[in-house]
Amino acid sequence: MSTLGAVALDDIPLFPLNTVLFPGGSLALRIFEPRYLALVRDCTKNGQGFGVCLILSGTEAGLPAAPAAVGTLARIDDFYTLPDGLLGIRASGSRRFRVAHSRVRDNGLVHGEVAWWPDEPVVPVPPEHGLLATILERLLERAGGEHARAERARFDDASWVGFRLAEFLPLEMSERQHLLQLSDPLARLDALTRCIPRFQSA
Structure with missing residues (x-):
């Protein structure tokens, strides 16, 4: 954890995707790239989540894509083997965050230092x-x-x-x-x- 002014920042792995995950939402992913297999392994081992950010430029596979600055933490609920032998996971959306800084690790996985957004208050539908x-x-x-x-x-x-x-x-x-x-x-x-x-x- 580091700080930016008075704001504490946490380091989390980022998974840029062509989708937007919302708090309370669900996500099913097919995992095949080594960097994301490592992400799933580490998150499962440490009980941590990963950040889902919409891709602004680039693609989901191959070279690291440019993610949006605001995303949602995903927590893995289950993982399983797909019919084609690849790893599948189900995850759920948790807290939102804003990326203050990001970097690409040697294995191509993007990490971000993020500031967490507070949960929204419960407001009745008018x-x-x-x-x-x-x-x-x-x-x-x-x-x-x-x-x-x-x-x-x-x-x-x-x-x-x-x-x-x-x-x-x-x-x-x-x-x-x-x-x-x-x-x-x-x-x-x-x-x-x-x-x-x-x-x-x-």
Whole structure:
């Protein structure tokens, strides 16, 4: 751990991907590159997570890609062997962070010194955004899975509703990244409300 002014920074491995992981979200990955096999081994051994950041330039495989500065910590929930013999993992999104500094290790793995963002407060979904909770409920009913079995109270949590809609609506990755970087759950709901007419007219 190091400090930048009064802010404590933690060093974590980064996994740049063509996706955005939100707090409370889930992620399934197929692991085959040696640097990411080492990442999974180390995280499993140490009980630590890794940072998921959207790729701004470059690709997931090959040379290290340029990641977005804001990402989400992923914690490995399970790992298994895929039918093709490769390693598969399931991970869940935890805390958000901002990368202060990054470096590429000899094995090609990107590490970042990150400052953690505080968890968002639990704020009720205001009446003017009640439609968003209804839309999310319908999306989850069709999709199934863990979130479809969420407690009813979750659908009155502005942060949870916003993050889940940002995952399930067919948004551009740049839009998802913007929603991840908002620190106000009500501002996120405002942004999502502006997106809804686009999908209703499709």
